[in-house]
Amino acid sequence: MSEDLELELVVGAPAAGGSCVARADDGRVVFVRHALPGERVRAIVTSSTSKFLRADAVEVLEASPHRVVPPCPYAGPGLCGGCDWQHVAVPHQRELKAALVAEQLQRLAGLDLPVVVEEVPGAPDGLGWRTRVQFAVAPSGQVGLRKHRSHELQPVDRCLIASPEVEAVGVEALRWPGVSGVEVAATGAQRVLALTSRGRPQPPPVEAGLAVDGRPTRAPHGLRHEVLGRSFEVGTGGFWQVHPGAAQALAQAVLDGLDPQPGERALDLYAGVGLFAALLGERVGATGSVLAVESNPHATADAARNTADLPQVKVRTAAVDPAVLTRAGAVDLVVLDPPRAGAGLEVTRVLAGMRPRRLVYVACDPASFARDLKVLLDVGWELEGLRGLDLFPMTEHVELVAVLTPPLF
Numbered sequence: 001m002s003e004d005l006e007l008e009l010v011v012g013a014p015a016a017g018g019s020c021v022a023r024a025d026d027g028r029v030v031f032v033r034h035a036l037p038g039e040r041v042r043a044i045v046t047s048s049t050s051k052f053l054r055a056d057a058v059e060v061l062e063a064s065p066h067r068v069v070p071p072c073p074y075a076g077p078g079l080c081g082g083c084d085w086q087h088v089a090v091p092h093q094r095e096l097k098a099a100l101v102a103e104q105l106q107r108l109a110g111l112d113l114p115v116v117v118e119e120v121p122g123a124p125d126g127l128g129w130r131t132r133v134q135f136a137v138a139p140s141g142q143v144g145l146r147k148h149r150s151h152e153l154q155p156v157d158r159c160l161i162a163s164p165e166v167e168a169v170g171v172e173a174l175r176w177p178g179v180s181g182v183e184v185a186a187t188g189a190q191r192v193l194a195l196t197s198r199g200r201p202q203p204p205p206v207e208a209g210l211a212v213d214g215r216p217t218r219a220p221h222g223l224r225h226e227v228l229g230r231s232f233e234v235g236t237g238g239f240w241q242v243h244p245g246a247a248q249a250l251a252q253a254v255l256d257g258l259d260p261q262p263g264e265r266a267l268d269l270y271a272g273v274g275l276f277a278a279l280l281g282e283r284v285g286a287t288g289s290v291l292a293v294e295s296n297p298h299a300t301a302d303a304a305r306n307t308a309d310l311p312q313v314k315v316r317t318a319a320v321d322p323a324v325l326t327r328a329g330a331v332d333l334v335v336l337d338p339p340r341a342g343a344g345l346e347v348t349r350v351l352a353g354m355r356p357r358r359l360v361y362v363a364c365d366p367a368s369f370a371r372d373l374k375v376l377l378d379v380g381w382e383l384e385g386l387r388g389l390d391l392f393p394m395t396e397h398v399e400l401v402a403v404l405t406p407p408l409f
């Protein structure tokens, strides 16, 4: 079966990667984009292997009641790959995410659990929420966004999921000679650009902080965010969630899940610029302690500044591994917020053996989370609660916050 071949398909459940699963006549699985469960579509095959095909739905023969006209003109077969579900009503996007998480928990952790994905304030209609957007730049200097699974560029004159502050910078209307990528981050009146060079960059005049290939060249060198009454500096290169409501929603969920008490000892793993460490530091107080572990030295420099008023918080620049955990000694509370790969089986096994009073796992990848969760469940840990937060409307991505307690014996 070759690419460009047309198929008529009945579409089934959503799959990881923003597509839905269908079956070709020869029995092979087809991952169909731009479709919805229950639909009958005409689709064009975009790639194939001996085991599965990928296809784009190009005509809807029987539509789902949850289908809408994509608000973005660049969403659709062969166009921008940034959003997966512009053609889906926003409340149903959350139902699809919940179904995906439930399926992965069942398959990878053996857990049958009803999952709910909650709306997070700050993204009306699922649009205007990204406070940081990475644009690619063509050799001509024109800005665009990447097509799905491709290095090809879709020129755009605006991005509907970008926040109004990011769009106000007006990057798309300008030419960027000598540049291969422009990342724009903006919040309130603050804005910073991070350029990747292609030869000698000649950026147009834009009122914003500037870094070129990671080197700060014009202030400001980062953004400042307020969360639960504290201020956080995030320099270029440091991690900060892109949804405007994310940091507060996650921080509150972590505090609710851990319920930190004065005098307790806490670990914040994959700590970024110290969001959870600072808030935990306030709660455990001067008689408690927090150790924040993060591998990016730019982030730990920010974390040290962001927690400078809390001597009970220590920040360590290190990869989270069994040796670091063993050196940390006994702790009452653990929060971990690893990148997409998850904490991994080895780290999770060590955490299980440390038996903190409570552990909160913040996960951006349901599959790696489910694999790590299984390690804990297999040795008797209880999943006390699981929340899904819609921090990435219009895409298949979802954030999970799981609260776990160790076995009593």
Ligand SMILES: C[S@@+](CC[C@H](N)C(=O)[O-])C[C@H]1O[C@@H](n2cnc3c(N)ncnc32)[C@H](O)[C@@H]1O
Binding pocket: 238, 239, 240, 241, 250, 269, 270, 271, 272, 273, 274, 275, 276, 293, 294, 295, 296, 299, 318, 319, 320, 337, 338, 339
């Ligand atoms: C999802 S972010 C979490 C940041 C922080 N909890 C927050 O909410 O702002 C993951 C962080 O893990 C860091 N990281 C990635 N791999 C790591 C590792 N092996 N050990 C320690 N930190 C790591 C990244 O630099 C990033 O700052």
